[in-house]
Amino acid sequence: AILAFVSQSLKPRQEANEKAETISQILTAAQFGEKSEWQAKGNAAVLDFYKSNAAEAIVINAAGEKVDDLNVADATIYNVSQLKAQNYNIKGGKDLQLPVYKFSNGISVIPVYGAGLWGPVWGYIAFESDLNTIAGAYFDHESETPGLGGKIKDDPSFRAQFKGKSVDFADAKGIFNIVKGGAPADKANAIDAITGATMTSKGLNEAINIWLGAYESYLTNNAAKQCDGECEGECEGECEGECENHENNTEE
Numbered sequence: 563a564i565l566a567f568v569s570q571s572l573k574p575r576q577e578a579n580e581k582a583e584t585i586s587q588i589l590t591a592a593q594f595g596e597k598s599e600w601q602a603k604g605n606a607a608v609l610d611f612y613k614s615n616a617a618e619a620i621v622i623n624a625a626g627e628k629v630d631d632l633n634v635a636d637a638t639i640y641n642v643s644q645l646k647a648q649n650y651n652i653k654g655g656k657d658l659q660l661p662v663y664k665f666s667n668g669i670s671v672i673p674v675y676g677a678g679l680w681g682p683v684w685g686y687i688a689f690e691s692d693l694n695t696i697a698g699a700y701f702d703h704e705s706e707t708p709g710l711g712g713k714i715k716d717d718p719s720f721r722a723q724f725k726g727k728s729v730d731f732a733d734a735k736g737i738f739n740i741v742k743g744g745a746p747a748d749k750a751n752a753i754d755a756i757t758g759a760t761m762t763s764k765g766l767n768e769a770i771n772i773w774l775g776a777y778e779s780y781l782t783n784n785a786a787k788q789c790d791g792e793c794e795g796e797c798e799g800e801c802e803g804e805c806e807n808h809e810n811n812t813e814e
Contacts, residue, residue, distance in 0.1 A: 584639055586600035592663075592665055592698060597700065616663060616664065619632035619661060626782075646682065649676065670688070674686070674766075678766065680711070683703045685700050693785040696727045697725065702714075711763075714766055727750060739751060740766060
């Protein structure tokens with residue numbers, strides 16, 4: 563009875579720590595500082611920053627349609643257990659309820675979840691406003707080998723490779739590729755795998771591709787239309803205004 567009471571009394575603190583940990587990973591992916599910096603600032607600072615900088619957090623279905631909101635004022639997010647449940651739904655073809663975290667600077671963050679060599683791996687990929695260019699990423703794991711597979715979390719240089727890369731839904735080899743032996747220099751949707759961690763790299767790569775596939779409709783349907791420098795061709799939506807400004811400046 564005493565142990566049960568202690569366990570129950572500690573539960574709120576554990577849940578608060580888990581929420582702050584998850585949000586700090588999301589913020590790191592979105593390039594709002596490093597994970598270690600958020601950890602040093604404490605839970606309250608993490609939650610306050612998220613509430614102040616998240617424009618909205620939504621839940622989408624397989625068609626990329628918004629089906630619900632996540633309360634930003636309460637810092638409501640999906641925890642790892644919820645990502646695991648959605649991973650089963652993705653693989654089983656069941657109804658999806660996938661989170662998207664959208665920030666006031668135009669960056670959107672989506673999660674990924676899968677299996678590494680020894681256990682679950684998960685993380686977050688941040689996109690620029692075009693929803694194609696990767697702004698950053700952060701990954702975590704339950705039990706990958708330190709110094710090898712554990713580098714998906716511990717090695718900043720691995721995560722840094724994602725920045726500036728893009729996704730390609732038409733690439734038969736994969737929407738995004740983590741390549742053993744090194745990615746081709748001209749491959750925009752590929753990075754180098756971790757040396758000596760083939761299975762972890764493969765597992766993370768599979769997780770990324772499965773989850774990007776689940777988000778494909780959302781990412782492609784909501785991608786910002788961009789005008790080229792000369793504003794050639796048709797301009798629609800947000801891009802139309804950019805073209806009008808360009809034309810006005812040219813006339814002047």
